[in-house]
Amino acid sequence: NLRYISCYNLGAKALLVNISDIAAMGGIPKYALIAIAVPDNIKVAELNELYRGIKKTASSYNVSIIGGDTSGSKNSLTINITLLGEAKQGNIVRRGGARPGDKIFVTGTLGDSSAGLELLKKGKRKGFLINRHIKPIPRLKEACFIAKNRLAASMIDVSDGLSTDLNHICRMSSVGAVIYEEKIPVSAELKNIRLKKPPLHYALSGGEDYELLFTVNEKNVIKIYNAISKNRLSAAMIGEITERKKGILLVDSKGRQRPLLPTGFNHFK
Numbered sequence: 001n002l003r004y005i006s007c008y009n010l011g012a013k014a015l016l017v018n019i020s021d022i023a024a025m026g027g028i029p030k031y032a033l034i035a036i037a038v039p040d041n042i043k044v045a046e047l048n049e050l051y052r053g054i055k056k057t058a059s060s061y062n063v064s065i066i067g068g069d070t071s072g073s074k075n076s077l078t079i080n081i082t083l084l085g086e087a088k089q090g091n092i093v094r095r096g097g098a099r100p101g102d103k104i105f106v107t108g109t110l111g112d113s114s115a116g117l118e119l120l121k122k123g124k125r126k127g128f129l130i131n132r133h134i135k136p137i138p139r140l141k142e143a144c145f146i147a148k149n150r151l152a153a154s155m156i157d158v159s160d161g162l163s164t165d166l167n168h169i170c171r172m173s174s175v176g177a178v179i180y181e182e183k184i185p186v187s188a189e190l191k192n193i194r195l196k197k198p199p200l201h202y203a204l205s206g207g208e209d210y211e212l213l214f215t216v217n218e219k220n221v222i223k224i225y226n227a228i229s230k231n232r233l234s235a236a237m238i239g240e241i242t243e244r245k246k247g248i249l250l251v252d253s254k255g256r257q258r259p260l261l262p263t264g265f266n267h268f269k
Contacts, residue, residue: 002046002077004117004120004121004134005134006049007046007047007049007050007053008049008050008052008053008056009053009134009135010050010053010079011049011050011051011052011053011054011057011079012053012054012056012057012135013053013134013135013136014053014054014079014081015032015053015054015057015058015061015063015081015083016057016135016136016137016138016210017136017138017159017208017210018032018081018083019057019061019063019083019138019140020136020138020139020140020157020159020210021083021157021159022083022085022140023138023139023140023142023143023144023157023212024093024143024155024156024157024212025085025087025092025093025094025147025155026087026091026092026093026143026144026146026147026148026152026155027085027086027087027092027147028085028086028087028140028144029061029062029063029083029084029085029140030062030063030064030084030085030086031063031064031065031066031083031084032054032058032063032064032065032066032068032081032082032083032084033065033066033067033068033081033082033083034051034054034065034067034068034079034080034081035068035069035070035071035079035080035081035082036050036068036069036070036071036077036078036079036080037070037071037072037073037077037078037080038070038071038072038073038077039072039073039074039075039076039077040072042077050079061140063083087147090150091147091148091150092147093143093146093147093152093153093154093155093214094154094155094172095154095155095156095168095169095172095173096154096169096172096173097152097153097154097173097215098153098154098169098170098173098175098215098241099153099173099175099215099217099241100175100176100241100242100243101217101218101240101241102153102154102215102216102217102218102240102241103215103216103218103221103224103237103239103240103241104166104177104179104213104214104215104216104237104238104239104240104241105212105213105214105215105216105224105235105236105237105238106158106162106184106185106211106212106213106214106235106236106238107139107142107211107212107233107234107235108139108185108209108211108234108235109185109186109187109190109209109211110158110162110184110185110186110202110203110204110206110209110211111186111187111190111199111200111201111202111203111204111206111209112128112129112132112133112187112189112190112202112209113129113132113133113136113206113207113208113209113210114133114161114202114205114206114207114208114209115129115133115190115193115195115199115202115206116129116130116131116132116133116134117133117208118195118196119193119195120133120134127189128187128189129187129189129190129193132209133208136208136209136210137210138157138210139157139210139211139212142212142233142234142235143155143212145227145232145233146212146214146233149223150220151214151216151220151223151224151227152214152215152216152220153214153215153216153217154169154172154173154214154215155212155213155214155215156168156169156212156213156214157210157211157212157213158207158209158210158211158212158213159207159208159209159210160207160264161204161205161206161207161262161263161264162179162184162203162204162205162213162264163204163205163260163261163262163263163264164205164207164262164263164264165213165264166179166213166248166260167248167260167262169213169215170241170244170248173215173241174244175241175242175243175244176241176242176243176244176245176246176247176248176249177239177240177241177242177248177249177260178239178240178242178246178248178249178251178257179238179239179248179249179250179251179260180238180239180251181200181250181251181252181253182252182253183236183237183238183239184200184203184204184236184238185203185236185238186199186200186203190202190203204250204260204263204264205263205264206264207264212235215241221237224237247259248260248261
């Protein structure tokens with residue numbers, strides 16, 4: 001919605017979120033194809049700003065724009081980006097490698113982006129949470145470190161919300177999971193602002209944080225903690241992988257368990 005984001009930032013974000021997908025598999029983004037369908041109400045100057053955002057982001061991440069398509073649209077502006085990446089075969093990290101006993105880690109903080117969108121809808125235009133929504137940062141450096149050192153058994157970026165993206169890993173790996181509420185990293189900015197719902201809701205269901213959610217087997221857990229202690233990686237352990245029959249559970253501060261349902265974004269509903 002162009003009421004909440006500039007054409008420049010929209011173009012940049014459209015490519016950034018694709019870079020995050022490549023990063024989540026341990027890859028390096030290389031080549032992009034940009035297809036745009038433009039309605040009559042978009043001005044040439046706005047379209048130029050959109051492309052400027054795309055081109056600036058591509059340059060920043062050493063991505064070459066190698067083609068695409070531009071056409072008209074009867075309704076809304078549509079941006080479709082196909083991004084190709086490269087990875088050494090042994091470094092590719094998929095969603096289906098989690099096993100019972102793995103620890104679950106996540107980079108950064110969760111819930112900031114969706115909280116920022118709520119603030120935008122209320123008319124605010126500046127601040128940390130809003131920047132987290134408008135200007136996501138794909139965790140390419142962290143993902144490359146994890147993949148190069150083969151530290152993760154499975155990995156995904158948190159684009160649809162922690163509850164939903166964890167569900168993707170568990171479904172693809174045929175496992176269950178336990179997540180501890182108190183261990184989910186939430187920013188001070190999210191904790192200290194009054195919104196419609198508590199911070200945990202945004203962390204579990206918000207999406208568009210583009211942090212890395214990954215599982216680590218027992219022999220590599222100490223390596224992750226060593227990387228964290230040496231500031232090579234910013235991540236928190238939030239739970240562990242269990243047998244599939246146990247399902248996906250959320251444990252509160254009093255030890256009470258409840259099913260963790262996929263309440264984030266669903267692309268097909």
